[in-house]
Amino acid sequence: MSEPLPREIRCVLIPSGGVRLLLPNASVAEVITLAGVEAVADAPVWLVGRITWRGWRVPLVRFDHVAALAEEGSAQAPRVAVLKGVSNYPDMPYLAVLTHGFPRLTTLNAELLLPTHDGHELPFGVRARVLVRDDTAVIPDLEALEETLVGMFAEA
Secondary structure (H helix, E strand, O other): OOOOOOOOEEEEEEEEOOEEEEEEHHHEEEEEEOOOOEOOOOOOOOEEEEEEEOOEEEEEEOOOOOOOOOOOOOOOOEEEEEEEOOOOOOOOOEEEEEEEOOOEEEEEOHHHEEEOOOOOOOOOOEEEEEEEOOEEEEEEOHHHHHHHHHHHHHHO
16 A cells, blocks of 8 residues: 655755745755856756766756846855756766755645646746745756756767
8 A cells, every 4th residue: 555645745945047946855965065167068058067076977057047037146155956866867866956045945735835837838947837835936847957968968
């Protein structure tokens, strides 16, 4: 007999590129200071490059292509949220997201999470747009990001 689904899920809201990403808390491996980005030739605008983290070369993505950015940049130093991969690629078990600020923990249930999709096509890397209490957020499509990144690096 299968376990019932939990009524509440611990999540994080990660500020990235003018939007907040909503992810399960367990998907975040670590939040680190940005340092030493290795450029990737012919990279799409959402791929910043690669960083080295615990012996892995981890792709670093940003979500500023999803929302218009404010005129002034954030006063906080850029950070990186290292995320556990969801597709079990042995050569890429992690990916990283550029962030300004720290992820904020929250506990959600079905009543606190409302879809806000307006019928328009979602940008690449976005699975859904949602309202979390009074905050708007996007649920990233990590599977699509990982599949694209694995294909890019396999060709290189």
